[in-house]
Amino acid sequence: MNILLGGLLAVAAADTLWLQNDRLRLGFDPTNGSLLELADRASGQSFVDGRRATAIWRLDGLGPGALRVVPSAARRFFWHEVAGGGPGLALVWSDFGLNEAPGLRVTATVRLLGDSALSEWRIAVDSPGAMAIEQVRFPRLTGIPQLGSGEELAVPRWMGALARDPATLLAGPDGKGRRLEWAYPGTLSLQVMALYRRGGAGLYAAADDTLAYRKTFAIWGDSDGSRGYELIHPLENPASPRRQWALAYAALLGTFHGDWITVAERYRAWGTRQPWARESRLVRGRVPDWLLRTGMWVWNRGRSAGVVPPALALQRALGLPVNIYWHWWHHGPYDTSFPDYLPPREGVDSFRAGVAAAHAAGSHAMVYMNQRLWCTGTPSWASEHAAHWAVKEKDGRVREETYNVFDPQPCATMDVTTPFWRAKYAGIADTVLDGYGVDGIYMDQAVQSLVCWDSTHGHPVGGGNYWMGGFRALAAQIRAAAAPGRQVLLAGEGAGEPWLPELDLMLTLQVSQERYSDPSSGWEPIPFFQAVYHAYGVTYGNYSSLVMPPYDELWPAQFAPPPPGPLELLDTRFRRQFYLEQARAFVWGLQPTIANFRASQLTDRPEETAYMMRLARIRARVLEYLLYGTFLRPPELSVPSVDVDLSRVSIYAARRGGPTVSVARYxxxxxxxxxxxxxxxxxxxxxxxxxxxxxxxxxxxxxxxxxxxxxxxxxxxxxxxxxxxxxxxxxxxxxxxxxxxxxxxxxxxxxxx
Structure with a gap:
């Protein structure tokens, strides 16, 4: 039986229902809706194993031991053509025999997007009855084959990460398989990931959500070497009765030929037409003028005497504006005293004087304030009854995180949607900005989102897009409190498209990945986010340092480094690592940064400091490209590879044990x-x-x-x-x-x- 759908052929044969155009071919089992083929027609490469059917969805009930509903549980299945909007099929499952949901019906709609190699996938769940659905997994692919030599996995994990050996990565340490997943909005800066063979065919998996709903992209390896992919959608208020739930956006599956840059170009064509690009602060001319003139950032920590004079010394040597990214200015120890930032540890008058000295020399400062942590050992945690406004787990417990390896005290994650937390944070920001004269706030952990289960917070529990609404309100509240005409800079850790209208600056530290991550992780950094949104948002950041990391004077004394103490010069054997980090920032379009800088480094490490200043001066001559430009595919250089000695030591990494030195080829x-x-x-x-x-x-x-x-x-x-x-x-x-x-x-x- 042949059925013509919108000029493209869908063929219901005895064993397969085909939906295809000249570039993409989808095959479904007409008896149960399983996916039998997802193939790139130019190469013939299929991304599912046709020998075993793929169930394209799963419903997960709420709570431990809850019911999971899969397509094979349906006693009735049918399909029909979808009219309008291009060729498409509706796949419908019903009659699941569930007492709690006797009328349950699941409908998946799949369309080809014109003559492109993309397909659009939507799902609706009707009459779930008393069944509380926590999340829907859709679409699901299983049996994705290994693609052979040159296979790569590209994931926009904040700035971007590339695995050049996905087979080993997904096999896991024991060879039995490993699952990897990343949340959006948050750790994933873009709604896309890709598995491909360089120069060959690849699988493109994405979503077209413009409202920043919470979702998780997952990929895993099985013990037989095959892989799976799924997109997970948590529901709002899963325990509330509903007649229907429908996905508020489409998932996309398709194929392409090329590499991660090809993927970025395809995604950019869509992403730069969305509200976050049109309304980005850079595009609208809302970022502070001084940010655009920044020649370099100095990322220093502690009291002003160790922060401001080094930055001004570098500014004099560089001949360009040097601005200050200031950690450990706050009253209590780092990562155990938040949000009790005030007063500054050196005293208000001394701190103000340091900021004023920076301003007098034409420098600007932004200070660290974690955007979501309230450490539970602080007096204010109890006295202000902060627990009520913290993010809650499903069982009602406060969600906690612990970061300090020297004094591992837990900190609660606060719910940015609550007026209480926004008022608390914005009030501190107002004191710092207007009372102390600081120019901006670095909002650590800002580019993340969380799921909260506290129904008293005024947002839906579970999934939804409430987190971004809360962050937008917080950013607006901070800026509204500033004096009229005052330019307030807000920066955030990480990069993410939904934050482009709210943040002036985004920290993309992955240029220094080797300083804080396991050298055998299987990942290398790529400028995925910059390749899509460089012209829409300013990025900066680098752990690039010429010294051993600092140690907070307020941390436990027994773990302080022995004499000569912190900030001891690193061996010059790590010079190439320093060059690599600075070079990545330069060619990838970031504002340059150096961490833990002291004026003495200008003479103690003249080659390294001359190198970073050389790159900064060249960059300043070509801002139409390296600040405002659009990323293009770089040419392939004919150049030898060299050994680079890598130091894996940062504030916490390897400070309590573990390997600190490795060698890699670049x-x-x-x-x-x-x-x-x-x-x-x-x-x-x-x-x-x-x-x-x-x-x-x-x-x-x-x-x-x-x-x-x-x-x-x-x-x-x-x-x-x-x-x-x-x-x-x-x-x-x-x-x-x-x-x-x-x-x-x-x-x-x-x-x-």
Missing amino acids: PAAIAGAWRAAEGSVAIAVASIVDEPTSVSFAFDPAAYGLAQGGQIERIDEGGRRPFGEFSSTVVPIALELPAGGAYVLEFRRSRRP
Whole structure:
């Protein structure tokens, strides 16, 4: 039986119901709705195992031991064509024989999106009766095969993470399989992930939610080497009776050819048309002017004497504005005393004087304030009855987190939707901003969302999109309290598209991943978020440091490092790691940052400090690319790989044991490519070695929209100079980078005026 759907053929054969176009082919079992095929038609690669049926959904009941409903439990199934909106099928399951839900019906609707390689998946649950559904898993794929050599897994875990060996990663340490999952909005900055073979076919899994509903993307490996994927949707008020629940957005499944940059380009075409992009603070011109002029951030900790003078010394040496990212200014010890930040540990007058000294020199400061933690050992926890306004688990317990490895005291996660917590946090922020003269607040853990089960907080319990509403209200409350015309900077830890209209600045620390994560984790950082939203939000951050980490003077004395104490200079063997971190920030379009800086480092580590200042000065000459530009696919550099000694020591990492040194191979130079708003293109190249390096690559003008030809200029910290011309043909580019060298090559259709 052949059925023509919207000009595309759906074929109900004896064993398969096909929904297909020229690029994508979906096959379902017409007797039970199982997915038999999800195939890229150009390559023939299928992303499910047709030999075993895939149940595309599961309903999970609320509570331990609760009922799980799967498609095979239905005693009746039928399908029908869906009219309008492109070719599609409705798959309908009913008659589950459940006493608590006798009329239960589940309908999954699958459509092809025009002639693209994407399909749209929606689900509705009718007549659940007395069944309390906690979450719906949809769509679900099982039996995803290994894709062979060159397979990669790309996940927008905040800035972005790439696994170059997903088979080993998903097999787990015992080879029996491992499950990985990430929440959105929060740890996932984008609603997409991709599994592919580089240069071959890949699976694209996404959602098109513009309202920031809580969801979890999951991928897992099975003991036989196959994989699974599912998107999990927690329901609002799962215990409340309802006649129907329908997914408020669509899940997307499709195929592509390429790599993570291909995925970013596809997602960018959608994401930059959404409200968070149109309303981003950078696009609307709402970010503070001084943020845009920032030449470098100094991330220092403690009293003003160890924070402000080093930043001003660097500013004098650099010749560009240096701003201060200030931790440990607060009254109590870090990670055990929040939110009892006031007064500053050095006293109000001394702290104000430090801020004033920064302002007098043209520098600005933002201070650390955790956006969601209230440590339960603080006197204020009991005296202000804060437990009532904390996030609750399903069993009613306060949700707690513990971070301090030297004094492991728990902290409660506070519910940002509650007026109580917003007033508490905004009140402290007002004192810091207006009372102390600070220019901004760094809101640690801001780019996260949580599920709360406290029905007295005024939001739905369980799933929903209430968290972002609470954060928007908090940001507005802080800014509304500022003096008229005062530019208040709000920064957040991590990156996430729903926060673009609220935050001026986002911390993307993954450029320094090697300093705090296991070198054998299987992940490497990629600028996934910047590849999508660089022109819509400012990012910064780096653990890049030339010294051992600091130790809070208020932490237990018995764990303090022995003489010479904290901030001891690291061995110069780690120079390449420092270069790598600074180079990533440079070519990936972040504002540069150095942590734990002291003025003495200008003379004690002249090569490293000269390198970071060189990159900052070059960046300042090309802000149309490295601040406002759109990410492009960088050229493949012909450059040798080198060994890089890595120091894995940060505030907590490896401080109580564990490996601290490893070696890995990296290219001796890395590159990024950017397009300015007027169409010109820049290739940023930075060496990570302290000897001269030859770098070459092929520049294809047509691939960058410059097929008409034009001029090339080379930009370094000293200025611009002509480098050559290009026509419509591929141009071979050869660069001789000096030790620790960096250049930007600008390709323009016409000369600058």
